Amino acid sequence: MPHExxxxxxxxxxxFYTRLVGLLDETLVQSPYTLTEARVLFELDRRPRTAGGEAGLLARMFHLDVAPIASELAGELRLAPVYVLRILRKFIAMGLAGIHAGPEGGPSFVSLTPRGKAALADLEAGTIRDLARLTDKLCDEEALALSDALKRVTRLLETART
Structure with missing residues (x-):
């Protein structure tokens, strides 16, 4: 097959897939969050993010102490750091994430609050529900074939990337 x-x-x-699962909709799975915001929630839950050093009063007031975390996340997600910083500030203002002092005077870190964990759980439940609805008419053999095809695509693209 030619490369083109x-x-x-x-x-x-x-x-096709983007339309099928509604990834271009304004929000994800009938939630108040965009796909990017949902991904940032997921990443914050996966592991707390450490900020560098002790921030001054103004930096804490304007959440500038999360800028290093925004930069790290932006690099992983291939997004503009200022965009991720806005999302982190929004989550902090909404009470979904919090800045916490590090243990024994170490660097502060950002993690999800109980409210943020609940928001993420709702997103994950919606995603599972939507994907289950998408695949519920597949018989066992078709479901297995789809699973095998997805694993094969992943393997092929990972191999091609290295």
Whole structure:
């Protein structure tokens, strides 16, 4: 298969899947969060993010002490650091995330609050519900074939990347 045809086929699949699961909708799974915000919630839950050093009063007031965390997350998610910083500030203002002093005077860190964990649990439940609805008409054999195809695509693309 010519490379251009493969690229076209991947793009066609991306458009199909994006429409199918509603990734271009304003918010994700009928929630108040965008796809990017949902991903940031997930990443904050996966591991707390450490900020560098002790921030001064103004830095804490304007949440500038989370800038290093925003930069780290932005690099991992391939987003603009200022965009991730805005999301972190929004989450802090909404009570979804909090800045906490590090143990024994160490650097502060950002993690989800109980409210943030509940928001993430709602998002995950909605995603599971939507994907289950998407695949519920597949028989066992079709579900297995889809699972195998997804694993194969992942393996092929990971191999091609290295």
């Amino acid at each position: 045809a493969l690229v076209d086929e991947i793009r066609r699949f991306n458009r």
